[in-house]
Amino acid sequence: xxxxxxxxxxxxxxxxxxxxxATDWMPxxxxxxxxxxxxxxxxxEIMGAYPEKEWVPKAPSLRRKxxxxxxxxxxxxxxQLLLRVVEDLAKPLGKNREDLIEDIYHHRVKxxxxxxxxxxTWADAGVIGWLVDGAAIINQASxxxxxxxxxxxxxxxxxxxxxxxxxHGENIILALAMGTPEQKRMxxxxxxxxxxxxxxxxxxxxxxxxxxxxxxxxIRTLTNEELRQKxxxxxxxxxxxxxxxxxxxxxxxDKELKRWIYTMPDWEKFGExxxxxxxxKSRERIELRRQAHEGGRWVREAMLTKTAV
Amino acid sequence: xxxxxxxxxxxxxxxxxxxxxxxHHVHVGSLMAPSPDLAMQLxxxxxxxxxxxxxxxxxxxxxIYTTPYSSDFFAREMDxxxxxxxxxxxxxxxxxxxxxxxxxxxEIVSHIEET
Numbered sequence: 001x002x003x004x005x006x007x008x009x010x011x012x013x014x015x016x017x018x019x020x021x022a023t024d025w026m027p028x029x030x031x032x033x034x035x036x037x038x039x040x041x042x043x044x045e046i047m048g049a050y051p052e053k054e055w056v057p058k059a060p061s062l063r064r065k066x067x068x069x070x071x072x073x074x075x076x077x078x079x080q081l082l083l084r085v086v087e088d089l090a091k092p093l094g095k096n097r098e099d100l101i102e103d104i105y106h107h108r109v110k111x112x113x114x115x116x117x118x119x120x121t122w123a124d125a126g127v128i129g130w131l132v133d134g135a136a137i138i139n140q141a142s143x144x145x146x147x148x149x150x151x152x153x154x155x156x157x158x159x160x161x162x163x164x165x166x167x168h169g170e171n172i173i174l175a176l177a178m179g180t181p182e183q184k185r186m187x188x189x190x191x192x193x194x195x196x197x198x199x200x201x202x203x204x205x206x207x208x209x210x211x212x213x214x215x216x217x218x219i220r221t222l223t224n225e226e227l228r229q230k231x232x233x234x235x236x237x238x239x240x241x242x243x244x245x246x247x248x249x250x251x252x253x254d255k256e257l258k259r260w261i262y263t264m265p266d267w268e269k270f271g272e273x274x275x276x277x278x279x280x281k282s283r284e285r286i287e288l289r290r291q292a293h294e295g296g297r298w299v300r301e302a303m304l305t306k307t308a309v
Numbered sequence: 310x311x312x313x314x315x316x317x318x319x320x321x322x323x324x325x326x327x328x329x330x331x332x333h334h335v336h337v338g339s340l341m342a343p344s345p346d347l348a349m350q351l352x353x354x355x356x357x358x359x360x361x362x363x364x365x366x367x368x369x370x371x372x373i374y375t376t377p378y379s380s381d382f383f384a385r386e387m388d389x390x391x392x393x394x395x396x397x398x399x400x401x402x403x404x405x406x407x408x409x410x411x412x413x414x415x416e417i418v419s420h421i422e423e424t
Contacts, residue, residue, distance in 0.1 A: 141421050152331060166412055238409050
């Protein structure tokens with residue numbers, strides 16, 4: 001069979017909606033796109049644990065402390081599941097777990113803009129739990145139909161655990177929304193701080209060449225803009241219902257166009273943050289990840305040594 | 310394999326079936342077979358006479374490491390409701406005060422599937 005015939009058979013499988021498995025033949029481009037996407041997803045889970053971890057010692061009650069710790073554990077767990085998927089894909093290229101983690105502090109892999117931002121107040125921790133997670137959940141739910149089987153299966157498990165995250169985030173927000181004037185003000189300030197980041201999270205409205213290839217291979221099935229619109233559909237009414245003001249006077253639903261109209265976030269500013277890791281908390285959190293990885297090296301090595309009896 | 314008293318003894322294989330690409334492999338039982346190849350054939354005959362599947366794993370039992378049944382390995386030292394959706398049932402009541410309702414994963418998934 002020629003390379004061209006192989007490719008055509010592969011694309012027929014994709015078009016029929018079949019799932020591709022790790023042991024199947026796949027074009028290099030498909031493998032590379034999957035590695036890039038899932039590596040970024042995995043690293044975003046791991047780096048996404050940091051903003052919330054910063055609130056573990058400062059959580060306002062024991063129950064809140066336990067709950068936010070549980071979330072941090074879940075995010076790290078999701079990172080581990082996703083890294084396994086990347087490792088199987090990257091094995092033929094000679095890359096392993098060590099490389100995938102080191103890529104974070106060698107700035108060779110990006111992670112979501114929201115995890116470069118500061119969690120300044122408890123309301124920020126709540127907004128991260130409700131809206132940042134909410135945006136991530138929209139994205140992950142849309143990936144459940146991905147053409148790559150191992151990714152789809154891991155996402156199924158991740159989404160099941162995200163159900164708890166959704167309730168956890170809502171619960172913190174509802175408590176603040178029903179709280180003292182100061183708590184309500186803190187919540188509003190938090191929404192003001194995060195709003196632009198949340199819009200940026202889904203990526204630019206135009207379909208980039210890489211995104212176009214992912215759609216072609218059905219790695220993704222929805223565009224950035226479709227996902228952003230779905231997020232706004234579900235969250236804007238709830239945000240408004242609790243008395244918050246969305247910091248965008250342009251924001252409205254256009255009934256004729258059947259879509260949300262919004263002010264564009266500062267694409268350049270957030271793009272720089274993600275590309276150059278120069279957001280308010282990027283360097284500090286990446287340094288902690290480096291220390292954890294380098295500092296734990298002797299333990300990983302010791303575990304491989306046979307104990308002398 | 311031949312045992313000491315001259316009886317034929319086959320190896321035990323544990324069988325895992327993957328029903329669809331959306332599912333992980335699930336343990337369904339075990340069987341005895343003289344070789345992995347035949348274990349695979351027999352697994353299909355024993356466990357997939359009606360059910361369909363996309364993949365099958367057979368694993369020699371000696372490669373499976375297991376926990377003891379009676380140990381405190383799975384002990385729950387405290388209530389874990391704070392980790393579960395069920396620990397947040399008050400959300401529904403609180404959202405009603407704002408004339409909204411709690412968002413569920415099912416609602417998101419069906420909204421994603423709408424075109």
